[in-house]
Each structure stands twice: as structure tokens, then as C-alpha cells.
Amino acid sequence: MTPVTVRVPAKVNLQLSVGPPKADGYHDLxxxxxxxxxxxxxxxxxxxxxxxxxxxxxxxxxxxxxxxLAVRAARALASAARRRQDSSAVRIEIRxxxxxxxxxxxxxxxxxxxxxxxxxxWQAGLSLGELREIAASVGSDVAFTxxxxxxxxxxxxxxxxxxxxxxxxHWVLAFASGGLPTPEVYATCDRLRAARAxxxxxxxxxxxxxxxxxxxxxxxxxxxxVGPLLSNDLQAAAVxxxxxxxxxxxxxxxxxxxxxxxxxxxxxxAFLAAxxxxxxxxxxxxxGAGVCRAVAPVQGPAPGAAxxxxxxx
Ligand code: C5P
Numbered sequence: 001m002t003p004v005t006v007r008v009p010a011k012v013n014l015q016l017s018v019g020p021p022k023a024d025g026y027h028d029l030x031x032x033x034x035x036x037x038x039x040x041x042x043x044x045x046x047x048x049x050x051x052x053x054x055x056x057x058x059x060x061x062x063x064x065x066x067x068x069l070a071v072r073a074a075r076a077l078a079s080a081a082r083r084r085q086d087s088s089a090v091r092i093e094i095r096x097x098x099x100x101x102x103x104x105x106x107x108x109x110x111x112x113x114x115x116x117x118x119x120x121x122w123q124a125g126l127s128l129g130e131l132r133e134i135a136a137s138v139g140s141d142v143a144f145t146x147x148x149x150x151x152x153x154x155x156x157x158x159x160x161x162x163x164x165x166x167x168x169x170h171w172v173l174a175f176a177s178g179g180l181p182t183p184e185v186y187a188t189c190d191r192l193r194a195a196r197a198x199x200x201x202x203x204x205x206x207x208x209x210x211x212x213x214x215x216x217x218x219x220x221x222x223x224x225x226v227g228p229l230l231s232n233d234l235q236a237a238a239v240x241x242x243x244x245x246x247x248x249x250x251x252x253x254x255x256x257x258x259x260x261x262x263x264x265x266x267x268x269x270a271f272l273a274a275x276x277x278x279x280x281x282x283x284x285x286x287x288g289a290g291v292c293r294a295v296a297p298v299q300g301p302a303p304g305a306a307x308x309x310x311x312x313x
Pocket of ligand 1: 025026027028029138139140141155156157182183184186
């Protein structure tokens with residue numbers, strides 16, 4: 001069996017509306033996922049025992065062994081495809097460009113890539129629908145990075161409907177140093193809401209709803225219409241945990257971004273630009289302003305997890 005390499009995108013959330021906490025510790029979401037052209041690459045090859053190696057961005061911060069989502073995905077696929085244990089061990093090599101714990105679904109992306117790569121390596125023949133079901137059992141964002149493009153996510157984020165959009169959107173991602181643990185950001189969001197509710201007449205957190213104005217703007221292909229409609233219910237929590245993000249967001253707006261939002265649970269900030277040239281200019285300005293660790297101009301929507309040509313088994 002020849003090794004198989006899969007390329008998989010990062011995501012930003014154009015809308016992230018979070019409902020009240022549920023008994024299982026999760027929150028009902030309505031989110032608009034958008035895959036962007038910042039990719040990890042994952043190679044799988046047969047081995048005597050399953051292991052994972054990571055190179056590139058933030059490599060030292062990626063968990064190894066069973067705590068790694070790509071390892072969990074490979075195991076879940078082996079069990080769904082009813083492979084014998086002695087023939088389902090793989091070496092997983094992850095080349096990371098997506099920062100870790102950054103609100104960009106980097107770990108989920110590697111899991112999605114491992115699913116597609118092992119399905120190909122083992123010629124297991126599972127459909128995209130079957131892969132999506134396994135993906136949802138591994139993590140909330142795995143199903144989306146498998147699909148790519150732009151999609152509305154509901155439930156925990158795993159129930160997806162592809163969205164109609166026009167054109168290409170040009171973004172600048174501003175990476176922070178260090179990450180934010182997703183459970184802590186959700187818990188902080190709950191706490192901030194509870195504190196606010198204590199001083200208000202009606203405290204109930206409403207069920208999340210899709211922003212139809214944002215969907216219309218995305219269909220129009222006009223970044224100036226999309227920019228002001230970007231929203232994220234986790235942003236206040238992320239900013240309270242990382243107050244330096246306030247400066248980053250303000251700097252993006254000052255330098256002409258059409259929209260500025262924390263991506264997912266943060267700390268990455270995403271800025272929408274009018275076109276590729278303005279995105280490059282904004283990236284240079286943000287770098288110069290010293291408000292982030294690094295910047296990356298990217299485009300969306302990007303395709304989901306896909307086997308790289310010439311790498312098929
Ligand atoms: O599903 P995943 O493992 O990616 O979720 C990480 C954490 O994010 C969960 O343990 C939970 O604390 C939080 N989460 C949530 N509601 C969601 C998705 C994630 O509370 N819909």
C-alpha cells in the first residue's frame with residue numbers, strides 16, 4: 001500500500017450563535033462555517049502500530065497518541081470499516097500550518113484528513129455521508145472540514161447544510177501567541193451571560209437563529225455587505241480571556257478591514273478585505289502595528305479534505 005496524503009483547510013465562523021448550555025455540556029449552535037486557504041497535510045502509511053508525528057507550525061503543542069484527533073479518527077474509521085486490528089495500524093504524519101487551539105479547527109481538520117486518507121489507503125469504500133457520521137463522533141468541527149466551502153452548521157455544529165455563495169472572499173488571519181482552550185471559552189461565555197442576566201429583567205439565553213441578512217450578503221458576493229454582518233457570540237468571552245485581542249480587532253478596523261471578528265473560540269482574528277490587493281496591504285499594516293504574532297492572507301471558500309493528486313495508493 002502506497003502512503004496517501006490529504007490536504008485539509010482551516011475554517012473561520014462568519015456567524016457563531018450560541019444557545020444556553022445543555023445537560024451534556026455542549027451548546028446548541030447556529031454557525032456559518034467558511035473554509036479558507038490555510039491547509040494542513042496529513043499522510044498515512046501502513047505500520048506495525050498506530051503512531052503520529054507532527055512537523056511545522058506549533059508542532060510541539062499537538063497531542064500525541066490517543067489524545068490526537070487524527071489518531072481517534074483513524075481508529076473510528078477502522079472500526080466502522082470492520083478492519084482487523086492487526087491490519088489497521090497506521091503511521092500518521094501531520095504537516096501543520098494551521099495553528100493549534102486557535103479557533104481555526106486545526107485539530108478537527110487533521111481528523112477529517114485522517115478519515116479521507118485511511119478510507120483511500122484501505123480502499124474501505126465508505127461514502128462521504130458515512131465519513132461525515134464518523135466525523136461527527138470525533139469532534140464538532142470535523143464534519144465541516146471534511147466538506148469545506150461555506151456551510152450552515154446546527155446542533156453541536158455537525159449538522160451541515162451547504163450554503164450558496166458568490167465569488168471569492170479575501171481575508172487576513174491574525175494569529176496570536178498561545179491558544180485558547182475551547183471548553184474554557186464556552187464556560188466564560190456562560191458565566192458572562194449569567195452575570196449580565198442577574199442584573200436584567202429577562203435573563204433567558206435565546207435559541208440561536210440563522211442571520212438571513214448574512215446569507216443574502218454571501219449570495220450577493222459583495223464583501224462590503226458581508227463585513228458588517230460577521231458575528232460571534234464567543235467573542236466577548238475570548239476577549240475577556242485575552243484582552244489584547246481588543247487592540248488587534250481595533251487595528252484591523254483602523255487599517256480598512258470591511259469586517260473584523262474573532263474566529264470560533266479564538267484567539268485568531270479574521271479580517272475581511274475588499275480584494276486580494278487590499279488583503280495584502282492589511283496584512284502588512286497589521287504586521288507593522290505589532291498587534292499579533294503573525295498574519296496570513298487567505299481566501300475562501302476553500303475545498304474540503306481531498307487526496308492530493310499523485311499520492312493515491
Ligand atoms: O466537540 P469538540 O470536542 O470539538 O468540542 C470541544 C469543547 O467545546 C466541548 O467539550 C465543549 O466544552 C465545547 N462545545 C460546546 N458546544 C458546542 C461545541 C463545543 O460547548 N456546540
